[in-house]
Amino acid sequence: MIRGNSWQRWLLLGFGFGGLVVLAVLWNKAPVFYVHAKDPGGAVATTRTGILAAMAGFIAFTGVMLNLAETRRTNELTRERDEQARERDREILAETRRANEQARERDRATHERELTAQLADRYTAAISQVGSDTLDVRLGGLYALEQIALESATHHRTVVEVLSAFIREHTIPGRPGALRRLQVPRYTPPILSIPVDSDSDNKEYPEIEASSPASVETDIQAALSILGGLPPREDVPRGNLTGAVLTGARLDDANLTRAELDGADLTGAWLNGANLTLAQLDGANLTRAKLGMATLKSARLRKADLTRAELDGADLVGAQLDDANLTHAELRDANLRNAGMDRANLTSAALFRANLTGADLRAADLTGAELGNANLTHAGLGGANLTGAQLHGTNVTGARLDGADLTGARLNRANLTGAQLNKANLTGTGLDEADLTDARLDRANLTGALLTGTQLIRASLHGARLNGANLFGALGLSQEQVNEAQGDADTGPLFDLDRPATWS
Numbered sequence: 004m005i006r007g008n009s010w011q012r013w014l015l016l017g018f019g020f021g022g023l024v025v026l027a028v029l030w031n032k033a034p035v036f037y038v039h040a041k042d043p044g045g046a047v048a049t050t051r052t053g054i055l056a057a058m059a060g061f062i063a064f065t066g067v068m069l070n071l072a073e074t075r076r077t078n079e080l081t082r083e084r085d086e087q088a089r090e091r092d093r094e095i096l097a098e099t100r101r102a103n104e105q106a107r108e109r110d111r112a113t114h115e116r117e118l119t120a121q122l123a124d125r126y127t128a129a130i131s132q133v134g135s136d137t138l139d140v141r142l143g144g145l146y147a148l149e150q151i152a153l154e155s156a157t158h159h160r161t162v163v164e165v166l167s168a169f170i171r172e173h174t175i176p177g178r179p180g181a182l183r184r185l186q187v188p189r190y191t192p193p194i195l196s197i198p199v200d201s202d203s204d205n206k207e208y209p210e211i212e213a214s215s216p217a218s219v220e221t222d223i224q225a226a227l228s229i230l231g232g233l234p235p236r237e238d239v240p241r242g243n244l245t246g247a248v249l250t251g252a253r254l255d256d257a258n259l260t261r262a263e264l265d266g267a268d269l270t271g272a273w274l275n276g277a278n279l280t281l282a283q284l285d286g287a288n289l290t291r292a293k294l295g296m297a298t299l300k301s302a303r304l305r306k307a308d309l310t311r312a313e314l315d316g317a318d319l320v321g322a323q324l325d326d327a328n329l330t331h332a333e334l335r336d337a338n339l340r341n342a343g344m345d346r347a348n349l350t351s352a353a354l355f356r357a358n359l360t361g362a363d364l365r366a367a368d369l370t371g372a373e374l375g376n377a378n379l380t381h382a383g384l385g386g387a388n389l390t391g392a393q394l395h396g397t398n399v400t401g402a403r404l405d406g407a408d409l410t411g412a413r414l415n416r417a418n419l420t421g422a423q424l425n426k427a428n429l430t431g432t433g434l435d436e437a438d439l440t441d442a443r444l445d446r447a448n449l450t451g452a453l454l455t456g457t458q459l460i461r462a463s464l465h466g467a468r469l470n471g472a473n474l475f476g477a478l479g480l481s482q483e484q485v486n487e488a489q490g491d492a493d494t495g496p497l498f499d500l501d502r503p504a505t506w507s
Contacts, residue, residue, distance in 0.1 A: 022065075026058045122155055133169060141222045145169075149229045160239045166226045167242045173223060174248040181248075184220070218251035231257025231277070255293075265303075385423075440479070464488040 030051055037046040125147060132144025145166070152162035173180035219227070230242040231254050241262040248268040256276040261283075268288045275295045282302045290310045294317050301321040308328045315335045325345040332352045341361045349364075351371040359379045366386040374392055379399040389409040397417045405425045413433045422442045429449045436456040446466040453473050460479030464487050471493040474480065482500050490506040 022061045023058060026054050026061070030054050122151060122158060126151055126158065126161075130165070133165070138222060142225055145222060145225050145229060149233070152229075152233055156236055156239075159233070159236050163230065163233070163240060163242055166230050167244060170223055170226050170230075170242075170244055170249075171247050174219070175246050176248065218253070219249055223249075224253060227252055227254060228257070230262075231259055233258075235260070459484065469494045 034043065034047050036050070037043040129144045129147035129151065132140050132147065135141050135144070148162045148165060152159045169180075172178050173184060175181055218224070227249065230244075235258065241259055243263040244267050245263050246266045247264075249272055250268055250270040252269065252272045254272060254274050254277055257274070258278045259282055260278050261281045262279065264282060264284045264287050266286045267284070269292050270288050270290045271292060272289070273293045274297050275293050276297060277294070278298045279302050280298055280300045282299065284307050285303050285305045287304070287307045289304075289312050290308050292309070292312045294312055294314045296316045297314070298318045299322050300318055302319070302323070304322060304324045304327050306326045307324070309332050310328055311331045311333075312329070313333045314337050315333050317334070317337045319337060319339045319342050321341050321343075322339070323343045324347050325343050326347065327344070328348045329352050330348055330350045332349070334357050335353055335355045336357065337354070338358045339362050340358050341363075342359070343363045344367050345363055345365050347364070347367045349367055349369045349372050352369070352373070354372055354374045354377050357374070357377045359377055359382050361381050361383075362379070363383045364387050365383050367384070367388070369387055369389045369392045371391045372389070372393070374397050375395040377394070377397045379397055379402045381401040382399070382403070384402055384404040384407050387404065387407045389404075389407055389412045392409065392412040394412060394414040394417050397414065399414075399417055399419045399422050401421045401423075402419070403423045404427050405423050406427060407424070408428045409432050410428055410430045411432065412429070414437050415433050415435045417434070417437045419434075419442050420438055420440045422439070424447050425443055425445045427444070427447045429444075429447055429452050431451045431453075432449070433453045434457050435453050437454075438458040439462045440458050440460045441462065443463045444467045445463055446468075447464075448468045449472050450468055451471045452469075454477050455473055456476040456478065457474075458478050462479075462484065464484045467488045469488050469490040471491065474495055474497065480497075480500065485497065485500050486503055490503070492507065494506060495502070
């Protein structure tokens with residue numbers, strides 16, 4: 004850029020030289036201009052004085068312009084040198100940064116190699132400790148593995164697999180680890196049974212003992228607690244404990260999402276508040292297990308034994324409980340929306356205020372179940388056995404109960420609007436003040452049923468047996484409905500309706 008400005012200097016020099024030439028010519032030609040003047044000499048002198056002044060000014064102007072051009076050139080040279088210096092500084096800084104980054108990268112690589120080596124040494128030492136015959140040493144090894152899993156995502160899966168294998172190996176009967184444990188004496192607390200007074204009126208649970216299931220051993224419990232407490236990581240399983248014997252294990256609030264527990268023995272285990280979402284528990288034994296407020300969304304519990312299990316407030320949305328045994332299970336306020344419970348045994352189960360909306364209970368056994376204020380909206384109960392079930396105030400809107408056995412069930416004030424009860428057995432069922440609006444009861448057996456104050460508006464009673472049914476205060480019962488149903492002399496009262504001639 005500075006070299007490109009040299010033409011300006013030459014232009015100024017040329018302009019200055021040309022100006023001097025013109026003034027010099029005027030100097031020489033001045034007498035010619037004043038030949039006819041009265042005082043030629045004075046005029047020429049005056050003119051030449053002006054020319055000299057002009058030449059002096061012109062020379063000064065040219066010098067100033069040249070000086071300015073030179074100053075500009077000097078400034079541009081200075082800026083160029085400064086820019087070059089800055090560019091060199093930037094290059095030096097960039098090179099320094101690259102060198103520093105490479106050094107840091109080498110340091111990081113060295114540090115990672117050292118950490119990897121340390122982790123490998125710690126892992127090897129921990130595995131050796133876990134295999135020790137001394138409890139304290141085993142516990143140290145287990146907690147060392149936990150720390151390794153927390154620090155290293157790479158080792159997390161391996162630690163989970165090792166802990167799972169340790170638990171299975173030392174709890175499943177017949178495995179070498181379990182056999183070795185049998186040779187070590189173990190303290191067993193005395194079993195205290197509750198004496199049952201033969202004359203007492205309270206004989207509901209004469210078989211219950213005060214003893215609790217034997218708890219798992221200390222190191223097994225530690226391994227379980229570690230598995231249930233490790234942070235979730237993508238593609239890292241929670242643990243494979245298939246077939247493990249974990250009676251009395253303490254796993255409250257544990258994270259067992261997607262855990263594999265098929266066939267595991269969790270008798271009397273404490274799982275209150277635990278997260279068992281998508282857990283696999285097919286065929287597992289959860290007798291008397293504590294699962295209050297536990298999350299079992301979409302868990303697989305097919306053929307699982309949940310006899311007397313405590314599931315109050317548990318979340319079982321979408322859980323698969325087909326063929327499960329829930330005899331005497333406590334499911335108060337539990338959420339069983341869309342749960343699959345085909346052929347499940349819910350005999351005497353407590354389901355107060357439970358949400359069974361859309362649940363599939365086909366062929367389920369609900370004999371003596373307590374379903375007060377439960378929500379069975381659109382539940383599938385075809386072929387279910389509800390003999391003696393307590394359904395006071397239950398919402399059974401749109402439920403499918405075709406062929407269900409509700410002998411002696413209590414459905415007082417239950418909402419059965421639009422329910423499907425075709426061919427259902429409602430012998431002796433209490434339906435006082437229940438709402439059967441638009442319900443379908445074709446060929447249902449309502450022998451001896453209590454229908455006092457029951458809403459029967461538009462209910463379909465084609466071929467329904469009403470022998471001995473109490474219809475006192477039944478609402479919405481029409482002559483057409485009466486004519487379609489079967490009855491006898493004990494059916495009624497019919498008040499303003501005519502008793503069909505076929506009713507003997």
